Amino acid sequence: xxxxxxxxxxxxxxxxxxxxxxxxxxxxxxxxxxxxxxxxxxxxxxxxxxxxxxxxxxxxxxxxxxxxxxxxxxxxxxxxxxxxxxxxxxxxxxxxxxxxxxxxxxxxxxxxxxxxxxxxxxxxxxxxxxxxxxxxxxxxxxxxxxxxxxxxxxxxxxxxxxxxxxxxxxxxxxxxxxxxxxxxxxxxxxxxxxxxxxxxxxxxxxxxxxxxxxxxxxxxxxxxxxxxxxxx
Amino acid sequence: xxxxxxxxxxxxxxxxxxxxxxxxxxxxxxxxxxxxxxxxxxxxxxxxxxxxxxxxxxxxxxxxxxxxxxxxxxxxxxxxxxxxxxxxxxxxxxxxxxxxxxxxxxxxxxxxxxxxxxxxxxxxxxxxxxxxxxxxxxxxxxxxxxxxxxxxxxxxxxxxxxxxxxxxxxxxxxxxxxxxxxxxxxxxxxxxxxxxxxxxxxxxxxxxxxxxxxxxxxxxxxxxxxxxxxxxxxxxxxxxxxxxxxxxxxxxxxxxxxxxxxxxxxxxxxxxxxxxxxxxxxxxxxxxxxxxxxxxxxxxxxxxxxxxxxxxxxxxxxxxxxxxxxxxxxxxxxxxxxxxxxxxxxxxxxxxxxxxxxxxxxxxxxxxxxxxxxxxxxxxxxxxxxxxxxxxxxxxxxxxxxxxxxxxxxxxxxxxxxxxxxxxxxxxxxxx
Numbered sequence: 290x291x292x293x294x295x296x297x298x299x300x301x302x303x304x305x306x307x308x309x310x311x312x313x314x315x316x317x318x319x320x321x322x323x324x325x326x327x328x329x330x331x332x333x334x335x336x337x338x339x340x341x342x343x344x345x346x347x348x349x350x351x352x353x354x355x356x357x358x359x360x361x362x363x364x365x366x367x368x369x370x371x372x373x374x375x376x377x378x379x380x381x382x383x384x385x386x387x388x389x390x391x392x393x394x395x396x397x398x399x400x401x402x403x404x405x406x407x408x409x410x411x412x413x414x415x416x417x418x419x420x421x422x423x424x425x426x427x428x429x430x431x432x433x434x435x436x437x438x439x440x441x442x443x444x445x446x447x448x449x450x451x452x453x454x455x456x457x458x459x460x461x462x463x464x465x466x467x468x469x470x471x472x473x474x475x476x477x478x479x480x481x482x483x484x485x486x487x488x489x490x491x492x493x494x495x496x497x498x499x500x501x502x503x504x505x506x507x508x509x510x511x512x513x514x515x516x517x518x519x520x521x
Numbered sequence: 522x523x524x525x526x527x528x529x530x531x532x533x534x535x536x537x538x539x540x541x542x543x544x545x546x547x548x549x550x551x552x553x554x555x556x557x558x559x560x561x562x563x564x565x566x567x568x569x570x571x572x573x574x575x576x577x578x579x580x581x582x583x584x585x586x587x588x589x590x591x592x593x594x595x596x597x598x599x600x601x602x603x604x605x606x607x608x609x610x611x612x613x614x615x616x617x618x619x620x621x622x623x624x625x626x627x628x629x630x631x632x633x634x635x636x637x638x639x640x641x642x643x644x645x646x647x648x649x650x651x652x653x654x655x656x657x658x659x660x661x662x663x664x665x666x667x668x669x670x671x672x673x674x675x676x677x678x679x680x681x682x683x684x685x686x687x688x689x690x691x692x693x694x695x696x697x698x699x700x701x702x703x704x705x706x707x708x709x710x711x712x713x714x715x716x717x718x719x720x721x722x723x724x725x726x727x728x729x730x731x732x733x734x735x736x737x738x739x740x741x742x743x744x745x746x747x748x749x750x751x752x753x754x755x756x757x758x759x760x761x762x763x764x765x766x767x768x769x770x771x772x773x774x775x776x777x778x779x780x781x782x783x784x785x786x787x788x789x790x791x792x793x794x795x796x797x798x799x800x801x802x803x804x805x806x807x808x809x810x811x812x813x814x815x816x817x818x819x820x821x822x823x824x825x826x827x828x829x830x831x832x833x834x835x836x837x838x839x840x841x842x843x844x845x846x847x848x849x850x851x852x853x854x855x856x857x858x859x860x861x862x863x864x865x866x867x868x869x870x871x872x873x874x875x876x877x878x879x880x881x882x883x884x885x886x887x888x889x890x891x892x893x894x895x896x897x898x899x900x901x902x903x904x905x906x907x908x909x910x911x912x913x914x915x916x917x918x919x920x921x922x923x924x925x926x927x928x929x930x931x932x933x934x935x936x937x938x939x940x941x942x943x944x945x946x947x948x949x950x951x952x953x
Contacts (some may be wrong), residue, residue: 343853343946363857370855377950381850385543390536398855442854 291340291450291482292316296349298335298505309335310347311505317498319354319449322476322483324496332505333486334454340484341452342369353449370398374443374481376472378455380435382427388414388438389423395446413441417471433464437471444475451476453485457492469495541867544840551836552872558832559876559926560883562825566922567884569821571912573814577807579908581767584804586662589631589761590770591777592803593617596796598759599803606636607714610756611795620780621762626773628765631658632757634748638711640691640741642699649695650739651709653748653757661763667906669693671703671727677744687747689723692737696728703728709743714754721751732906770799810901826929833930837869837937848941849949858942862935869934870927877923888914 298310309332317323325333338344340351342358342365351358353372359365374395375381382391393410401409414423417437419430427435436456443451456472457465469492476483485492493499501508545552595609603609611617611632618630634653639646659666659673666673674690675682689707691699701707703725710720723743730737749755764773774797781795801808841848851861888911896910944952 338947341853343950366852366855366857368855369853373855375850375853377850381846381853381950383847383850385540385547395854398860 290316290318290355291351291353293340293351294349296336296339296347296351298332298339298344298347308505310339310502313349313502313505313507315500315507317482317484319482320477320480321498322473322485322496324493324499325484325486325502326488326493326499327502327508331502333502335505336502337452337454337484337486340450341373341375370395371446372449374446374448374451376436376439376443376451376453376456378458380427380432380439380459382435382438382442384427387424387426388419388430388434391427391438392441392445394442399446409445410441413445414438416475417441431464432460433467436460436464436468440468440471440475444479444481447479448481450482450484453483453487455487455489456485457487457489462491465489465491537864538867538871541864541871544844544864544868545871548840548843551839555832555836555872556876556879559829559873559930560879562829563877563880563919563922563926564883564887565880566822566825566925567881567915567918568887568912569818570918570922571884571888571914572910573818574913574915574918575911576814577811578913580804580807580810581800584807585767585770585800586763588800588803589661589759590764590767590800591762591774592798592800593621593760593762593777593795594758594798596794598796599798605714605716606712606752607634607754607756607758610634610754610758611760612756614757614760616784617760617781617795620784621760621777624773624776624780626764626766626769628763629657629661631655631661631761631763632745633658633759633761634745634752634756635758636711636748636752638709640695640699641708641710642701642705643708645699646710647695647698648739649709649741650736651711651741651743651748653743653745655745658742658761661761667730667732669728669730671725673727674742674744675726677746686724687721688726688744690727690729690742691725692740693728693730694734694738695741696725698738701725709741709751711751714752714756717753719751719753721747723747730905732900732904734903734905737905767800770801774799806903822925826925829926830929830933833869833872833933834937836872837865837934838940840868841865841937841941845941845944845949845952848944849946849952852942852946853950858939861942862938865934865938865941866931869930873923873927873930877919877926881919881923884912884919885914888912 293316294314296310296313297308300307300309313332313336325337327333335344339347345360345362345365359368383394386394389407389410392413393406396406396409411420411423414420417440419434419437419441422430422434427438430438443453453472457468460468472483473495475481485496487493593611595611598609614632618632621627621630631654636651636653638649638651640649654674656674656676671690674688677684689709691701691707696702699707705725706722707725708720708722710718713719731740745757762773762777764770778797848861852858891911897907898910900907
């Protein structure tokens with residue numbers, strides 16, 4: 290379970306202090322898929338970055354399975370490679386690597402053997418329906434295929450938490466539905482927690498729960514429920 | 522630089538190096554330019570260095586063959602003038618020679634008598650600097666003595682040698698000044714070892730050039746026995762020890778030193794003390810040229826290093842900037858900054874190795890070409906003769922140049938990549 294308490298984050302832009310997050314609390318159960326919704330500037334990307342340990346300059350406390358989040362850069366990198374997965378809006382695959390190598394990358398970081406990397410990456414690509422594309426480079430794959438490779442990469446090392454930032458924003462609706470299905474299916478199957486920042490109502494609708502942020506604060510439960518009903 | 526090289530790289534390189542190679546191919550033109558700059562730098566360094574090595578070796582051999590690799594003399598012989606000719610000379614030369622000639626690295630031991638006086642053609646006189654040598658001296662000098670006309674001194678034991686016609690070899694300018702040619706006679710006037718004047722007539726056997734105008738104006742060679750007769754002394758000025766390999770000079774010097782000390786200790790008569798001077802201590806021209814060239818090549822190397830650094834820094838900075846989002850992604854996935862930097866270092870390393878290999882190859886080809894094509898260099902300052910342009914291809918030099926270029930490339934890549942990995946991940950991920 291992930292718990293976060295009193296998360297505060299402020300930026301200074303143009304000499305003005307902006308409170309991006311202002312004491313956000315919450316918890317997410319293991320295996321849950323949570324949509325993080327809110328208008329632009331509400332702080333959802335900021336919260337996502339903090340929960341993904343991409344931004345460590347915040348106040349507040351985050352625990353995962355009872356353990357506090359690391360606060361030191363190298364420890365954070367180690368934590369990310371072992372326990373976190375990421376899916377980005379623009380896929381962010383490494384262009385010189387094949388689909389197989391992209392998927393195997395987290396295993397390589399975790400010192401798995403070459404054989405294990407190959408086997409598990411091949412298996413994961415087959416699970417996302419890309420068994421025939423293992424040796425394709427990203428520029429030879431469609432947007433939907435690239436995002437599926439990215440999902441496979443995010444899940445290959447069985448992370449506790451996958452952070453997904455607008456994973457369907459660059460996809461057409463058919464492909465977006467396919468990607469959502471894969472994320473949900475694999476997430477439940479592998480017991481992986483997903484936090485998905487999205488503007489896409491289809492995505493939010495398919496999540497187990499929606500957390501809405503407004504002006505750097507959690508919206509009241511009613512608003513969250515409303516958001517779900519809006520999404521549905 | 523297309524699919525073929527990509528496929529080849531899959532089989533030939535380990536994954537990390539293959540990815541570095543593929544990253545370089547992402548902007549092939551830029552990588553090619555960097556490789557060319559590195560290749561030109563390595564070519565320039567190895568060629569200039571090879572030219573320097575050739576010059577050093579030529580001067581080294583020339584000096585060693587002129588003075589001998591080692592010179593045995595009385596202590597301080599080269600520091601102060603003699604009161605009388607041969608007053609500081611060596612006695613008992615036969616025994617000394619015998620104790621040295623047995624060394625397997627010694628090619629020959631040649632006695633010399635240095636003297637000076639007046640040389641005259643009967644109507645005109647001028648100062649000379651004479652050297653009494655035996656005929657084998659010219660074998661030791663090899664190609665470093667340029668006989669312009671006539672021959673070198675004959676063997677005094679040869680039946681063809683006429684003791685009534687002592688021979689002399691004159692420097693070209695000295696012969697020109699005296700208006701004499703081969704077969705003409707000159708008179709040498711010198712002070713004997715006890716201060717009297719003595720004069721002998723000599724027949725001109727040969728005319729030679731040392732390549733140094735000042736020497737050609739004054740220098741002459743006569744047989745050592747004749748020189749000793751002229752100076753009325755049985756001593757010699759020095760003993761020149763010629764070796765098969767110049768590189769063994771210091772080793773042989775130590776051995777001879779030990780042998781001389783042993784001989785001296787075993788004899789009740791302690792005899793004269795002997796000083797051994799290696800050729801380097803008498804090679805003033807060599808030392809000055811080497812100092813000058815070392816500085817020129819040092820500056821050239823520094824300029825090349827700067828060019829390579831700026832070029833590589835530019836290439837790697839552009840590469841890092843273009844791949845900022847990728848760096849952000851790799852960081853987000855948990856790569857340590859050092860791992861990301863290592864990737865860029867591998868790319869720079871590949872550029873350096875490929876560029877160095879090409880530079881070394883071109884340098885080798887040019888070196889071979891110069892063996893076939895005769896390009897003459899103008900005479901160096903203070904010399905009359907030019908010399909053929911040659912470039913030594915030295916693997917050691919290539920190794921040093923490659924190592925230097927590699928270090929510079931790695932440094933450039935490190936500074937560029939460090940800037941990239943220090944960018945906050947959240948900023949890097951949204952970088953366009």
